[in-house]
Amino acid sequence: MSRFSVVAFLLCFVFSVASCGFAQTRYEMEPINYSRATPTDKVYQFSQNLKNGTESLEWDNQHGYLKSLLSKLKVPVSSQALVFSKTSLQVSSITPSHPRALYFNDDIYIGWVQNGKVIEISAADSELGATFYTLSQEESKRPIVERETSRCLQCHGSSHTRGKPGHIVRSVFPTDTGLPQYNLGTHLIDVGTEYEKRFGGWYVTGTHGKLRHMGNSWLPKTTKTGMKRFDRDASELDVEKHANLESLDSLFDTSPYLTGHSDLVAQLVLQHQVHMHNVLTAAIFAGRQAAHDAVVMNEVLEREPGFESESTISRYTSAAERVVKALLFCDEVPLVDPVKGSSNFATDFEKQGPFDSKERSLRQLDLKGRLFRYPCSFLIYSDSFRTLPVGVKVRVVKRLNEVLLGEDTSDEFDHLAEADREAIKAILDETLETR
Numbered sequence: 001m002s003r004f005s006v007v008a009f010l011l012c013f014v015f016s017v018a019s020c021g022f023a024q025t026r027y028e029m030e031p032i033n034y035s036r037a038t039p040t041d042k043v044y045q046f047s048q049n050l051k052n053g054t055e056s057l058e059w060d061n062q063h064g065y066l067k068s069l070l071s072k073l074k075v076p077v078s079s080q081a082l083v084f085s086k087t088s089l090q091v092s093s094i095t096p097s098h099p100r101a102l103y104f105n106d107d108i109y110i111g112w113v114q115n116g117k118v119i120e121i122s123a124a125d126s127e128l129g130a131t132f133y134t135l136s137q138e139e140s141k142r143p144i145v146e147r148e149t150s151r152c153l154q155c156h157g158s159s160h161t162r163g164k165p166g167h168i169v170r171s172v173f174p175t176d177t178g179l180p181q182y183n184l185g186t187h188l189i190d191v192g193t194e195y196e197k198r199f200g201g202w203y204v205t206g207t208h209g210k211l212r213h214m215g216n217s218w219l220p221k222t223t224k225t226g227m228k229r230f231d232r233d234a235s236e237l238d239v240e241k242h243a244n245l246e247s248l249d250s251l252f253d254t255s256p257y258l259t260g261h262s263d264l265v266a267q268l269v270l271q272h273q274v275h276m277h278n279v280l281t282a283a284i285f286a287g288r289q290a291a292h293d294a295v296v297m298n299e300v301l302e303r304e305p306g307f308e309s310e311s312t313i314s315r316y317t318s319a320a321e322r323v324v325k326a327l328l329f330c331d332e333v334p335l336v337d338p339v340k341g342s343s344n345f346a347t348d349f350e351k352q353g354p355f356d357s358k359e360r361s362l363r364q365l366d367l368k369g370r371l372f373r374y375p376c377s378f379l380i381y382s383d384s385f386r387t388l389p390v391g392v393k394v395r396v397v398k399r400l401n402e403v404l405l406g407e408d409t410s411d412e413f414d415h416l417a418e419a420d421r422e423a424i425k426a427i428l429d430e431t432l433e434t435r
Contacts, residue, residue, distance in 0.1 A: 001285075003196055008302035010431070013177065026163070026289075027129075027157070027163075027285060028263070030130070030292060031288050031289060031291075031292040032127075032285060032288065032289070034128055034129075034149070034157075034165060034339065035149040035150070035243055037128055038126075039123075039125045039127075039128055039131045039147070040125060040126060040127060041107065041108075041123035041124065041125040041126070041128075041131055041383075042073065042107065042108060042123060042320075043073065043108060043121055043122075043123040043131065043133055043145065044123070044125075044131065044133075044147070045129055046072060046073060046145065047133065047144070047145035047146075047147070050142070050143060050144065051142075051144070052390065053142075055072065056298070057069060057072065057143050059139045062118070062256070063112070063180060063258070064137040064139075065119060065137065065143060066110075066112045066119060066136055066258070068122050069119060069135065069362075070103055070110065071226060073105070073108050073110070074105060074212075075103045075104060075105045075108055075110055076103070076105065076348050076349075077103065077258045077259055078231065078259070078261070078263065078266070078343045078344045078345040078348045079100045079102075079103050079104050079105070079263075079266050079270075079345055079348075080101055080102070080103055080257065080258060080259050080261055080262065080263070080266070080433055081101070081103075081203075081262050081263070081266055081267050081270060082099040082100070082102075082202070082248070082257070082262040082339070082342075083099055083100045083101075083102060083201060083203075083246070084096040084098075084099040084174065084178045084201060084202070084203065084218075085099070085172050085174045085178050085179075085180055085200070085201025085202070086171060086174075086177070086178045086179050086180065087170060087180060087201060088100055088111060088120065088229060089111075089118075089120055089134075089149075089151075089152070090113045090116045090117065090118070090120070093113045093114065093115060093116050094113060095177055095178045096174075096176065096177075096178055096218060096251070096252060097252040097253070098113070098114045098252075099178075099252070099262075100112070100113050101113075101257055101258070104273070105271055106124075106273070106378070106382060107124040107382060107383065107384070108121070108123050108124075109121070109122045109123070109167065109182075110349040111255055113328060113368065114251065114256055114430060116134055117136070117137055118134040118135060118137055119134065119135040119137060119151055120132075120133075120134060121133040121134065121145065122134060122152075122156075122167060122337070123348055123385075124167075124277045124280075124382065124384050125384075126205060126382075126383040126384045126386070126387040127279075127284065127288075127387070128165065129165040129166060129278075129281030129284065130156055130161075130165045130166045130277070130281065131147065131165070132147070132149070132152035132156065132165075132168050133145050133146060133147055133148060134146050134148055139170075140395040153165060155168065156168060159189060161278060162278070162282065164278070164281050164282055164285055166274075166277070166278040166281055167274040167278060168188065168274070169188070169189040169190075169270065169271050169274045169275075170186055170187065170188055170189065170201075171186065171187040171189055171193075171197055171198050171199055171200035171201065171202070171214055172186045172200045172201045172277070173185070173200055173214070173219060173232075173234055173237060174189075174200065174201040174216050174218045174219065175218055175219050175232075176219065176220065177237065178201070178218070180201065181219060181232055184232070184233075184234045185234075186200075187200070189271050189274075189275075190227075190272070190274075190275035190331070191271065191272050191275060191329055191331060191332040191371070192331030192332065192333060192335065192391045193271075193333065193335055195208075195211050195212070195333065195335075196213060197213075197214065198213045198214065198271070199213040199214050199215030199216075199267065200214035200215065200237075201215075201218075202215045202262065202267065203215060203216055203248055203251070203262035204216055204262055204264050204267065205244065205245055205246055205247065205248060205260075205261050205262050205263060205337065205341070205342035205343070205416060206244075206245075206263060206264030206265060206339060206340055206341040206397075207244045207246065207264075207338075207339060207340045208243070208244060208247065208264060208337060208339045208340075208341070209244070209336075209337025209339070210336065210337050211335065211336060211337050211339065212239045212240070212243060213243075214237060214239060215242075215396075216245055216248075216251065217237050217238050217241065217242055218237070218240075219232050219236050220236060220332075223258075232366060233402070237303070240359075246342050247260065248260060248261075248262065248316055248343075256283060256415075257308075257326070259343060261271040261341075261342050261343040261345075262343070263341040263342055263343040263345045264339055264340070264341050264342035265339065265345055265346050265349075265365065266341060266343070266345040266349075268339070268371055269345075269349065272329075272371060272377065275326065276326050276327070276377050276379045277379065277384065279323055279326040280323065280379070280382070280384040280385060280388070281384070282319065282322065283319040283320065283323045283389075283391065283392050283396075284321065284384065284387075284388060284392075285387060286315055286316075286318070286319040286392070287315075287316060287388060287389025287390075287391050287392035288389055289315075289317055290312050290316055290319075290389075290391060291391060292318055293312070294307070294308065294309065294312045297309065298418055306312075316389075316391040316392050316395055317395055318390050319392045320393075320395035320396045321395075321399065322397045323385075323394055323396050324396055324400055324403065325390070325412065326377065327376055327377045327379075327380055327396075327400070328375060328376055328377075328400075328403065328413065328416065329370070329371070329372070329375040329376075329414065330412050330415070331417070332370055332371065332375070332415070334370060335367070335368065335369055335370060336368055337397070338367055338368045339366065339367050341350070342351065346365055346367075349360070349363055349365070350363050350364055353431075354381070354431040355426045355431070356426060356429075356430040356431055357430060358426075360374065360423060360427050361374075361427070361431075362374055362376050362377070362378045362380070362381075362424075362427060362431075363378050374420065374423050374424050374427060375415070375416065375420060376424045376427075376428070380428070380432060381431075381432065386433070387419050400428075401425075403416070403421065404421045404422075404424055404425040404428075405421070405425065406418065406421060
């Protein structure tokens with residue numbers, strides 16, 4: 001094959017793979033090698049410590065390993081969110097009277113089901129994106145946290161996550177059994193989703209004024225018009241009956257759970273965090289793949305190592321721009337009424353910092369017109385951001401400076417007042433290590 005033919009073949013492969021069905025398994029190839037690569041996230045590290053005996057877990061008869069696992073991984077109980085839709089691994093055990101409990105911190109998510117066979121765990125890995133694990137809910141002298149790949153990737157590495165291993169927050173129209181009525185549609189949730197489309201299949205505690213959502217409700221067994229169960233209408237979901245609900249005691253028995261809350265503010269933070277993690281994963285993959293492809297092309301074309309073609313620069317720039325927009329909440333839907341949670345989550349979350357010399361933090365909540373007082377994501381401190389591929393990260397930092405210094409005042413950033421930009425810049429200057 002001539003040198004020209006080799007180049008043409010490589011160009012065709014590199015630039016067409018993302019548009020074909022093969023794209024969804026691209027992460028199983030070089031340079032990602034998702035299932036074969038060794039994770040570096042905190043859950044994997046903990047699993048190795050369990051194996052070698054330097055860590056342990058305590059069992060209790062009501063919750064199995066849940067309490068001990070939350071404590072070991074520093075996941076707060078106040079983050080609890082209760083999901084009653086049948087949209088996870090252990091669907092047969094989930095109903096409106098037995099919802100699944102979710103807990104999270106900045107980079108770990110834990111799912112627990114009453115009488116479930118396993119605790120479901122996922123993490124944000126700085127090279128692999130979302131990683132998945134299970135922990136058997138049978139008492140053992142040496143419990144094992146096992147990595148999951150193909151079973152979880154059926155949903156978490158699909159079109160729901162844009163073909164990358166990612167996390168999902170989804171709103172559905174649930175029936176009285178928790179089964180989603182898929183013919184009515186579903187909504188993948190992020191900060192740009194209208195509030196009236198959120199929380200379908202989720203319990204929500206807290207106040208939200210005249211804001212309405214799909215939580216705390218399910219389609220009735222028989223519709224007002226007498227339609228059959230499989231032919232319902234979305235209008236049958238009563239969004240008024242359980243609005244501004246501060247306790248779930250009237251809906252089901254909450255005593256088996258670590259807390260009776262399914263905090264509204266915790267879920268709003270969760271929705272942003274999941275989206276931000278997925279954007280970072282996409283940037284990590286795009287950056288690693290662009291760098292890998294550049295090495296191949298530079299060798300074939302006998303260019304200097306490290307040469308960046310227009311295509312490589314474009315791929316880095318595109319990934320960086322999506323990160324900047326997500327970090328700065330460019331698509332956030334405003335709050336038309338103040339919101340307030342029902343638990344200690346807001347206090348637990350805000351006190352983590354880091355704080356600048358004026359005691360300001362990116363974790364400070366607003367909850368009146370928007371989610372955060374200073375609209376720049378706290379995940380800018382995460383390992384996933386810190387270890388972004390160099391080609392992406394230098395462009396993210398450059399663009400952030402342009403926006404925060406007022407050099408870019410385009411419409412997509414007009415939600416940031418001058419005071420917002422100045423405050424965010426000052427906080428980052430004192431608290432963020434960009435190397």
